[in-house]
Amino acid sequence: MLTLTDNATAIVTTLVTRQSEAPDAGLRIHSTAAQEQGGGARLAVLVTTVPEPEDQIVEVSGTRLFLDEAASAALEDKILDAGVDDEGSVSFAVLPKVA
Incomplete structure (x- = not known):
């Protein structure tokens, strides 16, 4: 399961609270089309009030993340950091993740 550093948790919480007053808002991480030929999908983020129907919802210390299927698979065993x-x-x- 995706985990967040303390920095990422604080930054995501700040982003969401500044951009939405909805109590269940969160940061949605979703895949986008590859921008270069042969390149893999990229991930993008946006603050949203509700997840998409198929999104996985991850809650860490009150911070809500909504992950689409590709993002969920790509981030399953990762750590999200932010600055x-x-x-x-x-x-x-x-x-x-380091074992």
């Missing part, structure tokens, strides 16, 4: 740069831009990193 904010000096200009306020958020970036996410997917890290392998």
